[in-house]
Amino acid sequence: MKRILIVGGGYAGFYAAWKLGKRLRPGEAELVVVDPRPYLTYQPFLPEVLAGSIEARHAAVSMRRHLRRAKIIAGRVTVVDHARRSVTVQPPDGDAFEVGYDLIVVTAGAVTRRFPVPGIVERAIGLKHVEEAVAVRDSLLTSFDRAAVLPPGAMRQRLLTVTFVGGGFSGVEGFGELLSLATALLKKYPEITRDELRFHLVEASDRILPEVSPEAGRWVVRSLEGRGGEVHLNTVVKSAVDGHVVLSNGVEFDTELIVWTAGNDANPVVRKHTDLPITERGLVVVRADLRVGTDVEAVPDAWAAGDDAAVPDVVHGGYTVPNAQHAVRQGKLLARNIAASLRGRKVRPYAHHGLGSVATLGIGRGIFQYKKITIKGLPAWLMHRGYHVLAVPTWERKVRVLAVWLTAALFGRDIVSLASVEHPRDAFVGGGEPVTHETAARS
Incomplete structure (x- = not known):
C-alpha cells in the first residue's frame, strides 16, 4: 500500500484524514497523522471555554476515536525531506526518528506571532x-x-x-x-x-x-x-x-x-526545515487544486492546505485568508483530490464563496x-x-x-476554578497545611 503522511492534525489535516478514511477502499492506502496533540482543537469554541459556556474537553475532538483508518503518531515533525520521501519526528520522550512516505500532506498550521516585547x-x-x-x-x-x-x-x-x-x-x-x-x-x-x-x-x-x-x-x-x-x-x-x-x-x-x-506566524518547520517550495512569508507554494507547486509545474506526491499554505483564491484573487472556514473546506477537498489522483481521475480547484x-x-x-x-x-x-x-x-x-x-x-455557568491542578502535589507535600499563592508559584 502507498503511505499517505499527514503533517499536522488541525482543521485541514483532521478533515483530510477523516474524509480520506471514508473514501479510501480497504487496502488502497495507509494513513498516518503526525501531531504533538492527540486531538483537534475546535478554536471557535475557545472563547466560550474562557467564559465557562463550554467544557474544555468538548472543544477538543479525539483523533484516535474518530480517525479510525489512520495511524496516529504523537510527535512534532521537525524536518520534511521530500527528496527522500521522509520526515523527522520528535516524540515527547526519547530520540527523534524518521518516517517514510509515498505521498505527503502538509497541514502543519500556523503558530502564534510574537514580538520582542519585554515581559x-x-x-x-x-x-x-x-x-x-x-x-x-x-x-x-x-x-x-x-x-x-x-x-x-x-x-x-x-x-x-x-x-x-x-x-x-x-x-x-x-x-x-x-x-x-x-x-x-x-x-x-x-x-x-x-x-x-x-x-x-x-x-x-x-x-x-x-x-x-x-x-x-x-x-x-x-x-x-x-x-x-x-x-x-x-x-x-x-x-x-x-x-x-x-x-x-x-x-x-x-x-x-x-x-x-x-x-499568526508561519510554522517554523515549513519556513526553515523543508525542501518544498515556500513563499517569502514562509508558506508552502500550492496550486488551486492544493498540489504543491505552481501552475507550470507541480511537485510530485506533495499536497498542502490550511494556514501553512499559500492557496490561490480563484474567486476573489490573491490568496485565501487563513481561517477555519477555508481550512475545513480545503481539508475536505484534499481528501477528494487525493483519492481521485490515486485512481487516475481529475482533481478539482479550491473555490469557496464566503458565508460571511x-x-x-x-x-x-x-x-x-x-x-x-x-x-x-x-x-x-x-x-x-x-x-x-x-x-x-x-x-x-x-x-x-x-x-x-x-x-x-x-x-448558569460553572464558576469553579481548577487552577490548583497546575500544582497537584501541594496538598500531599504540605500535609494538609494551607498553601499560599506565592508558595504554589515557587513550587
Whole structure:
C-alpha cells in the first residue's frame, strides 16, 4: 500500500484524514497523522471555554476515536525531506526518528506571532489551544477569589485588571466572553464592584475585526466600551515586565492576566526545515487544486492546505485568508483530490464563496455580516452558536456541546476554578497545611 503522511492534525489535516478514511477502499492506502496533540482543537469554541459556556474537553475532538483508518503518531515533525520521501519526528520522550512516505500532506498550521516585547514571553498566555483557554479562565476566577479578601489598593486592582493584545477574531471574541464572565461573577462576589474591573483591549491598527466592515467594527468597539471595556486603537504594548504594562499611547497599568492574540506566524518547520517550495512569508507554494507547486509545474506526491499554505483564491484573487472556514473546506477537498489522483481521475480547484463573518461578544451578544447585511446583538449570537454547533466535527461533539449549553441555560455557568491542578502535589507535600499563592508559584 502507498503511505499517505499527514503533517499536522488541525482543521485541514483532521478533515483530510477523516474524509480520506471514508473514501479510501480497504487496502488502497495507509494513513498516518503526525501531531504533538492527540486531538483537534475546535478554536471557535475557545472563547466560550474562557467564559465557562463550554467544557474544555468538548472543544477538543479525539483523533484516535474518530480517525479510525489512520495511524496516529504523537510527535512534532521537525524536518520534511521530500527528496527522500521522509520526515523527522520528535516524540515527547526519547530520540527523534524518521518516517517514510509515498505521498505527503502538509497541514502543519500556523503558530502564534510574537514580538520582542519585554515581559510578554514571561507573562502572557496565548489563545490557540484548549489548555490556554482553561488557564485564562482559571486565572480570572482565582483573581476574583484573591481580590475579594484584599483591601482596596494596588494589588487588588492588579488582580481585577485584564489585558488582551490583538483585535482580530480571537482577541475580540475572547475579550467579549471574558468580560461577560467577569460581569456575571459580580453577583457572586458582593465584595467587588463593577467600577473595580479593568479590561483593556490593545490593537496596533486603527480598527478591530478586519474581516467585517469599518462601520461594523466601530459598533463592536462601542458595544465593548459600553460594557466597561477599554479599547486602545493605533496602540502597541511597549513593555509588560512583571505585569506592568506600558502602552505606546502613554497609558500604564498593572495587570495579572495578559492574553496574547496578535495574529499568526508561519510554522517554523515549513519556513526553515523543508525542501518544498515556500513563499517569502514562509508558506508552502500550492496550486488551486492544493498540489504543491505552481501552475507550470507541480511537485510530485506533495499536497498542502490550511494556514501553512499559500492557496490561490480563484474567486476573489490573491490568496485565501487563513481561517477555519477555508481550512475545513480545503481539508475536505484534499481528501477528494487525493483519492481521485490515486485512481487516475481529475482533481478539482479550491473555490469557496464566503458565508460571511460571525463573532460572539459574550452571552446574548454578537455580530454577523454577509456582504451588506449586518445583524447585531442576540440574533447574531444565536447564529454564532447555531453555525458552530453544526460545524464542529462529529455528532458526538455536537450533542455534548448542546447538552452543556442547555445545562448552562438552566443553572448558569460553572464558576469553579481548577487552577490548583497546575500544582497537584501541594496538598500531599504540605500535609494538609494551607498553601499560599506565592508558595504554589515557587513550587
